[in-house]
Amino acid sequence: MSTAFHTSAWQGAGRRIFMNEVGTRDGLQMEQAFVPTGDKIALVNALSQAGLSKIEVTAFVSPTAIPALRDGEIVMREIERRPGTVYTALVPNVRGAERAIEARTDELNLVMSVSETHNLCNLRMQRRQSFASLRQVIATAQQAGVPVNVSLSCCFGCPMEGEVPQAEVLDWVQRFADLGVQGITLCDTTGMAYPSQVHELVRAFKARWPALGLTLHFHNTRGMALANVLASIDAGADRFDASIGGLGGCPYAPGASGNACTEEIVHALQLMGYDTGVELAQIVAAARALPELIGHETPSQIAKAGTRWDLHQPPADFADIRERALARA
Amino acid sequence: MSTAFHTSAWQGAGRRIFMNEVGTRDGLQMEQAFVPTGDKIALVNALSQAGLSKIEVTAFVSPTAIPALRDGEIVMREIERRPGTVYTALVPNVRGAERAIEARTDELNLVMSVSETHNLCNLRMQRRQSFASLRQVIATAQQAGVPVNVSLSCCFGCPMEGEVPQAEVLDWVQRFADLGVQGITLCDTTGMAYPSQVHELVRAFKARWPALGLTLHFHNTRGMALANVLASIDAGADRFDASIGGLGGCPYAPGASGNACTEEIVHALQLMGYDTGVELAQIVAAARALPELIGHETPSQIAKAGTRWDLHQPPADFADIRERALARA
Numbered sequence: 034m035s036t037a038f039h040t041s042a043w044q045g046a047g048r049r050i051f052m053n054e055v056g057t058r059d060g061l062q063m064e065q066a067f068v069p070t071g072d073k074i075a076l077v078n079a080l081s082q083a084g085l086s087k088i089e090v091t092a093f094v095s096p097t098a099i100p101a102l103r104d105g106e107i108v109m110r111e112i113e114r115r116p117g118t119v120y121t122a123l124v125p126n127v128r129g130a131e132r133a134i135e136a137r138t139d140e141l142n143l144v145m146s147v148s149e150t151h152n153l154c155n156l157r158m159q160r161r162q163s164f165a166s167l168r169q170v171i172a173t174a175q176q177a178g179v180p181v182n183v184s185l186s187c188c189f190g191c192p193m194e195g196e197v198p199q200a201e202v203l204d205w206v207q208r209f210a211d212l213g214v215q216g217i218t219l220c221d222t223t224g225m226a227y228p229s230q231v232h233e234l235v236r237a238f239k240a241r242w243p244a245l246g247l248t249l250h251f252h253n254t255r256g257m258a259l260a261n262v263l264a265s266i267d268a269g270a271d272r273f274d275a276s277i278g279g280l281g282g283c284p285y286a287p288g289a290s291g292n293a294c295t296e297e298i299v300h301a302l303q304l305m306g307y308d309t310g311v312e313l314a315q316i317v318a319a320a321r322a323l324p325e326l327i328g329h330e331t332p333s334q335i336a337k338a339g340t341r342w343d344l345h346q347p348p349a350d351f352a353d354i355r356e357r358a359l360a361r362a
Numbered sequence: 363m364s365t366a367f368h369t370s371a372w373q374g375a376g377r378r379i380f381m382n383e384v385g386t387r388d389g390l391q392m393e394q395a396f397v398p399t400g401d402k403i404a405l406v407n408a409l410s411q412a413g414l415s416k417i418e419v420t421a422f423v424s425p426t427a428i429p430a431l432r433d434g435e436i437v438m439r440e441i442e443r444r445p446g447t448v449y450t451a452l453v454p455n456v457r458g459a460e461r462a463i464e465a466r467t468d469e470l471n472l473v474m475s476v477s478e479t480h481n482l483c484n485l486r487m488q489r490r491q492s493f494a495s496l497r498q499v500i501a502t503a504q505q506a507g508v509p510v511n512v513s514l515s516c517c518f519g520c521p522m523e524g525e526v527p528q529a530e531v532l533d534w535v536q537r538f539a540d541l542g543v544q545g546i547t548l549c550d551t552t553g554m555a556y557p558s559q560v561h562e563l564v565r566a567f568k569a570r571w572p573a574l575g576l577t578l579h580f581h582n583t584r585g586m587a588l589a590n591v592l593a594s595i596d597a598g599a600d601r602f603d604a605s606i607g608g609l610g611g612c613p614y615a616p617g618a619s620g621n622a623c624t625e626e627i628v629h630a631l632q633l634m635g636y637d638t639g640v641e642l643a644q645i646v647a648a649a650r651a652l653p654e655l656i657g658h659e660t661p662s663q664i665a666k667a668g669t670r671w672d673l674h675q676p677p678a679d680f681a682d683i684r685e686r687a688l689a690r691a
Contacts, residue, residue: 041561153676153687228372255667257630
């Protein structure tokens with residue numbers, strides 16, 4: 034992606050961008066309604082068929098911790114595996130990793146926060162405790178030959194602490210890079226990222242670890258998700274988390290938009306000439322089917338407004354309007 | 363703004379961006395509820411005090427055409443005039459121009475569409491009829507020494523016709539430039555603009571008319587408003603319409619977001635180091651007062667989620683969480 038430093042992000046020019054769907058995990062885990070297992074499998078299959086590069090299918094956590102995802106094993110075993118799609122899952126510990134590997138998960142996604150306060154609130158551990166635990170998970174994955182990605186929360190700010198220094202973010206990346214993980218996701222957990230900050234952090238990451246996989250995870254809480262994606266691309270990134278329908282969200286901003294919305298990001302990138310490999314019509318259809326599954330509307334603007342290509346008929350009296358205008362000429 | 367071609371749009375670096383508030387006209391005209399005249403005046407005054415560069419206060423149209431703005435004269439006469447803010451109004455014809463000038467409007471904003479179908483639907487005239495009519499309005503304004511801006515609808519696509527060729531957009535700009543207007547607004551009337559298209563059109567405009575005022579008017583219908591603003595800045599633009607609370611919208615996409623939201627755009631630009639001259643806290647307060655005036659929520663993400671600087675308290679049991687974590691160490 035060294036060309037990204039020389040080509041304007043405003044013109045996609047056919048460049049490949051990889052979309053990682055997180056709605057079935059990061060989205061559904063927040064929902065009150067339990068989405069039936071068969072519907073989850075059908076949704077993952079639909080997203081596969083639409084061409085998503087990676088899908089975070091589920092989480093292998095305690096069923097009491099996240100009851101919405103208590104059917105992780107069945108879902109992961111019964112989805113159709115499309116060649117070219119990577120099926121990943123969140124695992125919090127060695128037990129989760131063993132379950133995920135047993136269910137033939139292609140890649141494990143591990144999570145901790147770069148903010149001490151957020152890590153304590155979210156994971157009930159100090160960061161060093163999380164790191165020690167994840168180190169064991171990584172060893173387990175490596176023994177099984179399964180790739181590991183680490184999602185670092187609060188890389189663009191902590192909703193309780195405020196700023197997180199870039200050097201501290203990069204230190205945590207270094208620790209996981211030293212353990213030989215395949216990828217890192219820099220997560221904007223509560224919508225605090227802004228484009229200039231994103232541009233700087235992505236440039237610093239790409240300069241220091243040109244071969245380490247980099248994914249960006251944005252929330253649209255304050256309307257900046259797409260701009261942050263474009264700033265990331267301009268700085269050399271090419272892989273993004275997004276959530277169908279914009280599912281998921283931020284417990285600190287009820288009512289606000291959640292994750293970057295897959296169909297909004299794909300729609301914009303496709304218009305700009307990027308190649309996401311995703312069939313837009315198929316993900317729009319999947320997004321429009323979500324309210325039936327989860328019992329409420331989603332924040333997706335594309336589900337509401339349609340795509341730019343969806344033209345409208347003139348009003349029924351258009352012929353009359355034109356006649357009257359011509360008569361005045 | 364020639365520096366914009368050499369400096370990355372991702373870093374504002376103190377550059378001045380001018381924000382033109384259109385909510386009190388373009389927003390309120392869509393509302394079912396009649397906002398009392400005193401509340402309109404108070405809103406315009408609050409927006410003035412917050413530092414908006416320009417405010418489209420009202421419209422001088424037939425009170426039966428837009429009853430929501432039937433108090434245009436009183437509002438324009440009774441607002442406080444903050445030095446440095448330009449108070450503009452929409453005028454559809456010579457009669458409107460005379461009323462606006464009589465009420466001491468600083469600048470007249472004229473509207474027509476570059477799409478024949480949209481112009482017929484929206485203004486009940488062919489484009490050439492609109493142009494002939496606006497030419498008279500421009501003459502009236504010029505006789506009175508009042509500057510004129512022309513807002514061209516559908517410059518980034520027509521929701522009924524589809525694509526509008528860039529050459530056609532530029533032809534209409536040329537006709538008004540030839541009449542000596544002070545400014546042109548390229549309007550994305552229904553949220554069809556996308557960043558690469560915006561970048562190209564703004565570059566073409568700035569190359570051909572470096573001294574003609576250029577404003578961009580985006581809608582957030584498909585989530586691209588902020589990205590389009592940044593693409594415009596990158597191509598040399600520095601003036602944007604936006605609407606407090608994201609008021610207004612697109613009759614073709616009910617339920618979707620409307621105009622680019624003033625506080626969302628200002629919030630993002632301020633974070634990026636641009637100088638908008640706007641006090642963010644004051645416009646957030648104004649946006650949060652809107653539901654009381656209009657009887658429904660607005661699409662503003664900032665009104666819902668707060669700004670990036672609004673930190674949250676850790677949960678009440680945080681001390682316990684930390685104690686337990688430390689005890690495990």
